[in-house]
Amino acid sequence: MIRSSRTGRGHADRGGRRAGTASAAVAVLALVAVTAGCRAEPAGSASAAPSSPPASSSPTDDAKPGTDGTRSATPSASTKPSASPSASPKTTPKSTPPADPQAEVLMASGSQGKQVRELQARLRQIGHFDRTPTGYYGSVTVTAVQSFQGKRGLSRTGKTDSVTWQKLLGMTHTPTAAELNPPTTRPAAKPDKRCMTGRVICISKNSRSLSWMIDGKVVSSMDVRFGSQYTPTREGIFSVYWKSRHHVSSIYHTAMPYAMFFSGGQAVHYSSDFAARGYNGASHGCVNVRDEGKIASLFTQVRNGDKVVVYK
Known part of the structure; x- marks a missing residue:
C-alpha cells in the first residue's frame, strides 16, 4: 500500500499535483505502476495473477444422474409412468434444525482476538480447520464452524453461539501454546546469507x-x-525507513496496520x-502478514534502519 501523501515521501500519488501536458499525466500513471500499492486484490482480478476460466454450465447441469453415472434421459410423451403400488416412496430430505433462540452469539464473521484463535x-x-490459527474470524472459519455444526446436528449458521461453543469445549482439550501459535503454516526457508548478520527482516x-x-x-x-x-514485491536489500502503527492508504483507503515501509510505498504489514482468505488474493506489492x-x-x-532482505 502507499502511505499518506501528506508526508511527501515514497508516494505514488505525489505526481498527481503537478500541472502539465498529457505526456506528464502519462508519466504520473507510470509512476503509480512502479511504486505499487498494497491493497489486497482477490484472485482473478485485473491486478492479480490470472486464473483458469471457470467451466461453462449447461441447461442440463441440474439433471438427475442415471444409475450408470450418466444423466437420465427425459421420458417421451408416449411413455406412461408406472403406477405400481410397490414403487418406493420419495425420500424426504432432512431439514436443518432451527437455531436456538436462547443461544448467545459469542463470535461471528469479523470477530478477532484470543477466543477466536x-x-x-x-x-x-478435530479436523474442521486445516490452517494455522490466526485470531481472525473470516470466511474459512465460518465454513469450519458450519461443518462442525452440521456434524453435531446444530443449525449451520457459521456463528459460534453458546450452544456450539459448549459442544466444542466438551469434545476438545485446552489448546497448547504450540497449537495456538505455531511458527508458520509452512516451514520457514533457510535464511539467505545476507540475513546472517545484524538485525534483519x-x-x-x-x-x-x-x-x-538477530545476529x-x-x-x-x-x-x-x-x-x-x-504489481510484484521488489527483491533485494532494503532498510526500514518509516513505521506507522495505524496506517491507512491514501490511494486505496484501506487499513495497513503495523506498517513498516522499506521500499517506496512497499511495506510489511498486517x-x-x-x-x-489466505493465498486466494494478493497485494499491490506489499508483504502481507x-x-x-x-x-x-x-x-x-523492529527499529528504523533495520535491514530488510527479500529474495527468491
Missing part, C-alpha cells in the same frame, strides 16, 4: 515466510504473501484479507 485451534484438533518468496533474525538467529517466523505478477499477534510483536522490536 482458541476456537480455530479447537476446530483444528528476512523474507523468502519461495517459502512464503518471514523470519525476524544469524531466528527470533520469530510468520506466513506472508506478496504482490501479483503485475492484512485482515490474508487472515480471512496474516497473524496479527506475531506482526504486533515484530512491530515493537
